[in-house]
Amino acid sequence: AQRVTQPEKLLSVFKGAPVELKCNYSYSGSPELFWYVQYSRQRLQLLLRHISRESIKGFTADLNKGETSFHLKKPFAQEEDSAMYYCALNNYGQNFVFGPGTRLSVLP
Amino acid sequence: GAGVSQSPSNKVTEKGKDVELRCDPISGHTALYWYRQRLGQGLEFLIYFQGNSAPDKSGLPSDRFSAERTGESVSTLTIQRTQQEDSAVYLCASSLVSAIQETQYFGPGTRLLVL
Numbered sequence: 201a202q203r204v205t206q207p208e209k210l211l212s213v214f215k216g217a218p219v220e221l222k223c224n225y226s227y228s229g230s231p232e233l234f235w236y237v238q239y240s241r242q243r244l245q246l247l248l249r250h251i252s253r254e255s256i257k258g259f260t261a262d263l264n265k266g267e268t269s270f271h272l273k274k275p276f277a278q279e280e281d282s283a284m285y286y287c288a289l290n291n292y293g294q295n296f297v298f299g300p301g302t303r304l305s306v307l308p
Numbered sequence: 309g310a311g312v313s314q315s316p317s318n319k320v321t322e323k324g325k326d327v328e329l330r331c332d333p334i335s336g337h338t339a340l341y342w343y344r345q346r347l348g349q350g351l352e353f354l355i356y357f358q359g360n361s362a363p364d365k366s367g368l369p370s371d372r373f374s375a376e377r378t379g380e381s382v383s384t385l386t387i388q389r390t391q392q393e394d395s396a397v398y399l400c401a402s403s404l405v406s407a408i409q410e411t412q413y414f415g416p417g418t419r420l421l422v423l
Contacts, residue, residue: 243416244401295367301349301350
């Protein structure tokens, strides 16, 4: 069965420090992976997706098929990055599976 | 349009009552998803509509849950004989086509509390 895990419920870093939000998945095929973000009092929104190979707001994520991971990274965290982050996978046109989320808190 | 809208924004009901939650997707979006988010937990997929195809109901937790969608417009999620464990935020999302290719746009959610 498809599954997405995010081992950290809460991650606190200081402003300017690097941040890495971990995501691991279990899936037998080649999934598409996404990161969604929910800022305080805002709707859940797409941050980035593997298929686009993009960097959004300084965040990048690399798919490592050997480790079945899709960790989200940013070299220098900003206070406005504080939010809830969800990793998700899609098994090609079918349903999405979301991880439990990691709350990132960037301290001044 | 203004984005995905959901109503009501909050709903308090008594155990055993039926509730109906509504989702208005972005106009022209063929794909529509319902999710449930319990307090402190991640999103749990419930059901997926794609155009005129049969919906993917694989995430519905019990036969008390059902959902309908009229064409490519409004969807309603119905929970019959509500239980306290149904208390959660119910999120709806839509995308232009299957969200594997397009971004999912989420609504603000309906917060359901079953007493």
